[in-house]
Amino acid sequence: MRRQFLTSGCLLGALALGAGTASAAGDPRWAETGTAYTDTLGGGQGLASRADGSLLYRGLASIPLDLRIKGWNHIGDPDVARGHTFDAYQGPDTATSKMFAVTTPAGKRYEYVHQLNPGEKLNNSFATVSPDAQWLVSGEWGEQRRLQVFPAPLLNPATPPTGGDLKEAWQITLDKPVRDIQGCDFVTDTRLLCASNDATGTFFPELRPLLQVDLPRKLDGQPITGTVQSLFALPQRSVCTGTFETEGVDYDVNSGTLRAQMIPPGVCAVATAVYAYKQVKD
Numbered sequence: 672m673r674r675q676f677l678t679s680g681c682l683l684g685a686l687a688l689g690a691g692t693a694s695a696a697g698d699p700r701w702a703e704t705g706t707a708y709t710d711t712l713g714g715g716q717g718l719a720s721r722a723d724g725s726l727l728y729r730g731l732a733s734i735p736l737d738l739r740i741k742g743w744n745h746i747g748d749p750d751v752a753r754g755h756t757f758d759a760y761q762g763p764d765t766a767t768s769k770m771f772a773v774t775t776p777a778g779k780r781y782e783y784v785h786q787l788n789p790g791e792k793l794n795n796s797f798a799t800v801s802p803d804a805q806w807l808v809s810g811e812w813g814e815q816r817r818l819q820v821f822p823a824p825l826l827n828p829a830t831p832p833t834g835g836d837l838k839e840a841w842q843i844t845l846d847k848p849v850r851d852i853q854g855c856d857f858v859t860d861t862r863l864l865c866a867s868n869d870a871t872g873t874f875f876p877e878l879r880p881l882l883q884v885d886l887p888r889k890l891d892g893q894p895i896t897g898t899v900q901s902l903f904a905l906p907q908r909s910v911c912t913g914t915f916e917t918e919g920v921d922y923d924v925n926s927g928t929l930r931a932q933m934i935p936p937g938v939c940a941v942a943t944a945v946y947a948y949k950q951v952k953d
Contacts, residue, residue: 698950699950699951699952700950700951700952700953701881701902701903701929701948701949701950701951702948702949702950702951703906703946703947703948704928704947704948704949705946705947706944706945706946706947707944707945707947708942708943708944708945709728709730709932709942709943709945710730710941710942710943711730711934711940711941711942711943712730712731712732712941713728713730713732713733714728714729714730714733714943715730715731715918715932715934715943716729716730716731716733716745716746716747716748716918716919717729717746717747717748717749717797717853717854717918717919717921717932718748718749718919718921718930718932718945719748719749719750719751719756719856719919719921720751720921720922720923720925720926720928720930721751722751722754722925724923724925724926726921726930727749727751727756729746729747729748729749729758729919730746731745731746733746734746734760738760738772738782742762742763742766743760743761743762743770744761744762744763745760745761745762745795746758746759746760747759747760747761747795747796747797747798747809747853747854747919748796748797748798748799748853748854748855748866748918748919748920748921749797749798749919750797750798750799750800750856752800752804752823752826753804753826754775754776755773755774755775755776755825755826756773756774757771757772757773757798757799757800757807757823757824758771758772758773758774758798759771759795759796759797759798759809760772760795761793761794761795762793764793766787766793767786767787767793768784768785768786768787768793769784769785769787769793769794769795770782770783770784770785770795771783771785771795771798771807771809771821771824771837773824773825773834775825781824781825781833781834782834783824783830783831783834783835783836783837784835784836784837785821785836785837785838785839786836788839791811791819792811792812792813794810794811794812794813795809795811796809796810796811796812796852796853796854797809797810797852797853797854797855797919799854799855799856799857799863800823800826800857801823801857801860801889801890802857802859802860802889802924803860803889803890804823804826804827805822805823805826805827805890806820806821806822806823806827806840806890806892807820807821807822807823807824808820808821808843808855808857808863808890809821810852810855810865812851812852813850813851814848814849814850815845815848815849815850815852816844816845816847816848816849817842817843817844817845818842818843818845818852818855818863818884818897819839819842819843820839820840820841820842820843820890821837821838821839821840822837822840824837840892841892841893841894841895842894843884843886843890843895843896843897844894844895844896844897845884845896845897845899846896846897846898846899847874847899848874849865849867849869849874849882849899850867850868850869850871850873850874851867851868851869851917852865852866852867852868852882853866853867853868853916853917853918853919853920854866854918854919854920854921854932855884855920856920856921856922857922858922858924858929860886860889860890861885861886861887861888861889862883862884862885862886863883863884863886863897864881864882864883864884864902864920864922864929865881865882865883865884865920866879866881866882866905866917866918866919866920866931866932867879867880867881867882867917868916868917870914870915875901876901877901877903877904878904878907879904879905879907879915879917879933880901880902880903880904880905881901881902881903881904881905881920881931882899882900882901882902883899883900883901883902884897884898884899885897885898885900886898905917905931905933905946906933906944906946907933907935908935908944909935909936909937909939909944910939911935911936911937911938911939911940912936912937913936913937914936915933915934915935915936916933916934917931917932917933917934918932918933918934918943919931919932920932927949927950928947928948928949929947929948929949929950930945930946930947930948931945931946931948932944932945932946933946
């Protein structure tokens with residue numbers, strides 16, 4: 672169930688809506704349409720839309736006790752595909768693996784563990800499933816020139832039916848470096864939108880940008896190169912001062928609504944802002 676926690680100060684700091692945002696040449700622009708809030712502990716790590724339009728949130732409080740005991744102490748931005756929930760888990764700094772948990776529509780959870788490849792970071796920031804439900808895309812932290820691609824657990828017949836080992840299939844090479852990707856979601860077969868927590872302005876002029884990754888074809892099990900561009904800076908509005916943190920992103924294909932999360936600084940961090948957008952033509 673969607674949980675909300677509002678503080679008057681944090682709410683007042685984000686009442687004004689943006690007039691509009693830049694987009695890729697020839698594409699409709701994304702216009703901000705509203706702001707909602709969820710409690711950060713229960714929903715500040717990510718979100719995903721279900722087929723009925725309801726939202727699934729994930730936060731540190733979402734980690735089941737049995738998974739915490741196994742060492743999975745961080746949960747990333749989730750996804751929902753064909754009624755299955757995909758969660759991205761990572762362990763401590765000494766971890767040599769990462770894990771994807773898949774929960775079926777009937778509520779049965781299966782765990783798929785990926786042993787880190789040489790040079791692979793332990794971070795498991797998000798999980799997003801391709802529109803054909805065959806490929807799972809994830810990403811690491813820091814500066815990267817790739818997104819990782821795995822067979823989608825349970826939905827791709829190449830994976831074990833009841834959990835087990837999950838090997839990386841191949842990668843999406845990015846034509847530009849990116850930094851601190853917190854979540855990605857597919858908009859079409861050949862386009863992802865990704866929320867970045869990069870506030871350096873090194874790679875893109877926007878701080879904490881929403882990035883667009885365009886692919887020359889749909890994912891098909893072969894290496895592919897994505898073209899990256901920054902669309903706009905995600906909002907950083909609050910009465911509290913300090914460092915913001917970008918979190919999850921979701922695109923609801925049924926309603927055409929894009930949502931992105933931002934945790935405000937200071938005491939306002941108890942409530943994560945969820946900004947909504949729709950594409951409009953000028």
